[in-house]
Amino acid sequence: MNAKKWLIRSACTALALVMLFAGFNILTDPMGVFGDPLFDWYSYNMTNNPRAAKIAYLDEHHGEYDSYIIGCSSTSSFPVDAFNEYTGASFYNMIMYGADMLDVEQISAYLIEHYTVKNLVVNVFLLNGAIYDQESDNILSNQHAKTNGENPLAFYSRYLFLDPRYGAAKITSKIKDTYLNQTFDVFNVKTGTYDKRKRDAEPIGSTEAYLEAYPGFGDYPVYTIQMNKIDETMASVARIKAMCEENGVNLTVVSAPVYIDHFKCFVPEQVEYFFTELAKVTDFWDFTLSSASCEMRYFYDETHFRNNLGYMAAGRIFGDDDMYIPDDFGAYVTSDNVGEHVASFASVTNDTSKYTVRFPVLMYHHLADEGDSSVTVSTEAFERQLSLIREWGYVPITLEELYNYVTLGTALPEYPVLITFDDGYTSNYELAYPLLMKYNTPAAIFVIGVSVGKDSYKDTDHAMNPHFGWGEAAEMVESGLITIGSHTYDMHQWAPFEEGKDAVRENILRLEDEDEDFYIEFLRADITRSMDEIESALGETPLALAYPGGAWDELAQAMLNELGVKMTFSTEVGMNTVIKGLPQSLYALKRYNINGDTTDEALKSYLDGSFTQ
């Protein structure tokens, strides 16, 4: 090959390679700037670069929204649905990790100029006092050329010639993709918030257990965060405000909650200056520091507060009295009261006894007239236990009372106890119910949908302990003492009676090798049917579900949240802690199993929490 030919062929090869790379990047589009033609997977794109991918997404979908919440990562926990409900608007949460106020300003300007914007909620987070104009040409955190005025050629060519590993990673992630979010797809595309289905499905209990799961709260590093960007940040907020006024946009400025140990990293004088300057620019809702800041269970991690606090914040802003909000959480700050407000930071205290209760749950199954056994409790023993519970000072409560404590903050007795029955046996109606009436003791019964009113297994020849019917259930509910919950419709199958089946659903978990989509559809149909049947027979939506066999996992709990189940019960042994404002403290509640062998001493140790395995 002569030199000329060599040059031409090499140039062609190089050109072909360039086109191959560019084509691959356009097709896989890992940051979503080319319209993601192959995957249309914006949750992934936003995880890579929220700033660019969200704008690319909104360019297609901005018609669905008329209001925006915007700011750094903590902004995610301001819930779009609550804001929608209170205002009647349609919000999109424009959170971007590490966003500084210049990002917020530039993107707000773009939103206002190009889209319909009625409301703008801006999170001026304490940390914004320390960072400003960190815009770089980093492909993961730079803005879209549309919002920061970068030369589009430079912008798009950066993504055109992106490291192909990003595209390859997207392909492999697609293969690994599951129903719930993973580390590579952390955004909820429709709301713009982080997809916190996993973290919001995790049961929360005692502080000790939380610390064990998230040790970062235990040894939070003490360092000083210098807020030397306050002036720049406030000037930016002022420009945003002017922009909103000019365009008739309703601006709400909020300061997101800060975890107490993180707050200690800031210099008090600088914090004061930060809020004083902010108050000069605009009135704002400040959630930075309150008793809630002192409660680690209200935080996902040391710098991000939970969605639950976000709901409380929205409730506070819009004056919702129909929910639990700590008294000192959130204040409307103006230039008149800012001094007083900041001074109040010094006296923030926390008293866990005001919003948490520790309590046991007892779990019964079948009762019999006489003869205790490992599965059956005799009526005599049951009656004795009911009387002892009262005698020892414990007050049996209903599911609803428990639920209201957590959601509304209503009071609970000092020593509450919850009595539950699994499976829905006729003995519950015939033997337990009269005694519960006698002792005026509330209880919850979890029925297996397919077994209600049956004494043979799913209409087969296999006889089983009879189960009460909907008539009996209605009668018991009528009394006001009994609550009926779900034990699934048909996910508590009994293997010996399921002849000829390859896979038997003994519990709610996904079967081995089962397709995830198929499982989810099955679970959804089963739970919906169970809930619907209870509701149509008894006139009220069940609050709770007891996991068959006590088995549960993250996916099951997240699915139940989605399906509206408020409380779940496991069979793990131990005391529970419920926390006001954290519905997660009602998930996978632990229970003490009571059977024919349970002694009075054992019962006492269950109730007072002294029992150890």
Added chain:
Amino acid sequence: MSFTTPTFVIAAVTSVVLYYLIPKRTRPYLLLAASLGFYLAGGWQAMVYLVGCGLLTYSASLGIDAVRAKIEDSSRAKFFCKTLAAGCIFLCFGLLFAVKYWDWFAVLTADAMLKLGFGAPLPTLELIVPLGISFYTFKSVGYVIDVYRKKYPAERNFARHLLFVSYFPQIVQGPISRRNELMDAIDNPSPDIALNLKCGIQTALRGYLKKLVIADRAAVAVNAILGDPEGYGGAMVLMAILLYSIQLYCDFSGGIDMARGISLAYGVEMTENFRRPLFASSLADYWRRWHITLGSWMRDYVFYPLSLSKPLIKFGKFTRKRIGGKLGKILPTSAATFAIYIFIGIWHGASFKYIAFGFWNGILITASLLLEPLFLRVKEKLSFIGIGAWRVIGILRTNLIVVAGRYLTRAATFTTALSLFALLFTNPQFGRLFDGSLMGLGLTFEDWIIMLICALALALFELAEEITGKDMFTLIDERPAALQVAVIAAVLIVLVVFGIYRGDYIASEFIYKQY
């Protein structure tokens, strides 16, 4: 500006295009402009040294020519010329010493100065070391000596002289060209544009491949291990030094390839600086293959004058008379050799470890000179071992010595080098080589694989060059066209995927973790 930045590549390509668009006569001036532009990109302060060095050597050489033309009395002329040359050399090296060695010297002598009652140590200057100062100082000094030796007349056109001093492809890391060679090449560039571009691109691509795919990867593992030598143990440290030898070769010769490639694209061939040092059969042979232009500079401008200097000739007479025999004959040469290697050591930088490095080479080469008769006798006795086998033994032995010497150049200080070496015996931890530690050094499995494959391919190509005497591009050219295109495609893909994109990529799983 590094050769590996996109800006440089774009600038270099632009300069090549311009070069062929403008009239031939003006091309050297384009090269000068490009060179000055390249140097200015690193800051104007360094420019002062460059232009200073250029002016100094320009005027000294003109002065020498003028003296010769004006003064007929040859002994007086000789004296003036010598003074001019020596003065210029003194100033040039003085400048080099000031920026590169003064502070080290001042710190080193601080205690002594105080003890000797000077009251205060020498002040440190904390000057920035201008880019490539060692290279252009040596080049320019060589030029002045050549003019003094009447090899060629002094350059009258300052712009052309400045081009020689500042020619950008070789200013960062050499080669150290001779004036006549470089300027002849610039004045008479190879006329076949397509061929120039082909050779330039091939050579430069090889350089980028060596640097970005091999050297930069090896560096990660080397730095990781040598960051905690005690923890990793002597075996891993040896591994690091081996990798460092690969890194150094690929980094240095890769840089030279880039430089030569760019220059070739102008049709200007530069002196070779490496000739497959991996296949050197003795340490002396190694130094004829590694950083060749430094070695030849030392030979022409230090070794020969030193060997022919009066004191050494006297010393030679003395040793031949008093010691006699082989030893007496070679002792003066050995002394000069020794001096050269110490000088080479010091050239590398201001530290005792480089002096030690000089000693290490000096001792071994002197020893091999002294022991040569013994080796020959042994060789004769072991005549059943073929020539080829001796060659292989020689190559292995040389590599062993070279790698051992690398402890000195890689370690931060001389004592660290010794302790690193000692680890091999006191705390080797051989198991670390196989327990997966290699995967924990910042390189992924694919990094190791691609690095080793490329390094192996490079070694095999060099072996083929060594055996056939043809360079690897000629060897590839002899293959079918389809294969040549495949090679180009493979090189480009490897370079882009594993060279250029390396380092920017953050797996999305990690992005969220840092939010």
